[in-house]
Amino acid sequence: MVKAAARAYIGGMVTRLYTHPIFLEHITPPGHPERPDRLRAIERALDDEAFAALDRAEAPEGDEATILYAHPQEFVERVRAMIPATGIARVDADTTASPKSWQAAVTAIGAANAAVDDVFRGNAENVFVAARPPGHHAEKTTSMGFCLFNTAAIAARYAQRQHQAERVAIVDWDVHHGNGTQDIFWDDPSVLYCSTHQMPLYPGTGAVSETGAGNIVNAPLAPQTGSEVFRDAFLSRILPALDNFAPDLIIISAGFDAHHRDPLAEINLTENDFDWATGQLMQRAGRHSDNRLVSLLEGGYDLQGLAFSVVAHVGRLMKG
């Protein structure tokens, strides 16, 4: 076993990975892009000598009470009531629930909150949470876009309530705009929400003019653009906003569907762009938040593109 001190000595970061078998039991209908095989592809990709030093942990059971950090009780009960005893229930046009979806969603929240605990307690510099269902489309009172609850938003508020973080930044590079995260923090200047996303594309929000309380930075990308435009959005919009905000914690809504192989969008990033963006955010975490960085899987629907991207992302988290 490699101890943290030894790893620090050789210059690496202590990177933790949370996952859990329950995440495979959130079942979606046949042909649905958000499927259990996504996590199997990630697991296979990280089952490699290069990731031997990754500190692997099983996600703890989530605390349902923390869902209320981002969603009202009445909505939580509405979602609970939609979970079917058998089969698959339709939540909206493209969002579904199976019998274990509640447990999967709550465990995803448990993993994200545990990741926040880890970076504040010094158990790890950074953490990647490979969970599903994803979360960034879930608004205060609406499950949508494959998402039941907004895991990233709950984790941000968890950091504020449990670890006295004053300012939390959420950087969302999923190719879809995180309308849910924007909705939840629209009038909350203690959380900075920065997003790169294809526009036009689902869900239709994310214009530059949507700025909330001055805490929302949207950097829409035109279809068929790629690395250069994405990196420019980071360099000219997102990184300066982070420096200005000086967060106590950076959370990444890490969707990998801006990869050129992804079937749901038309942005042409490669895994090298995710490596680069990860490095940039680590630099800001080093500057402002004592390296504290928590990365939560959102989208990414081409299994090979997803696997390559996660390898680049987690590899960079470990290398520093």
Ligand SMILES: [Zn+2]
């Ligand atoms: Zn997406």
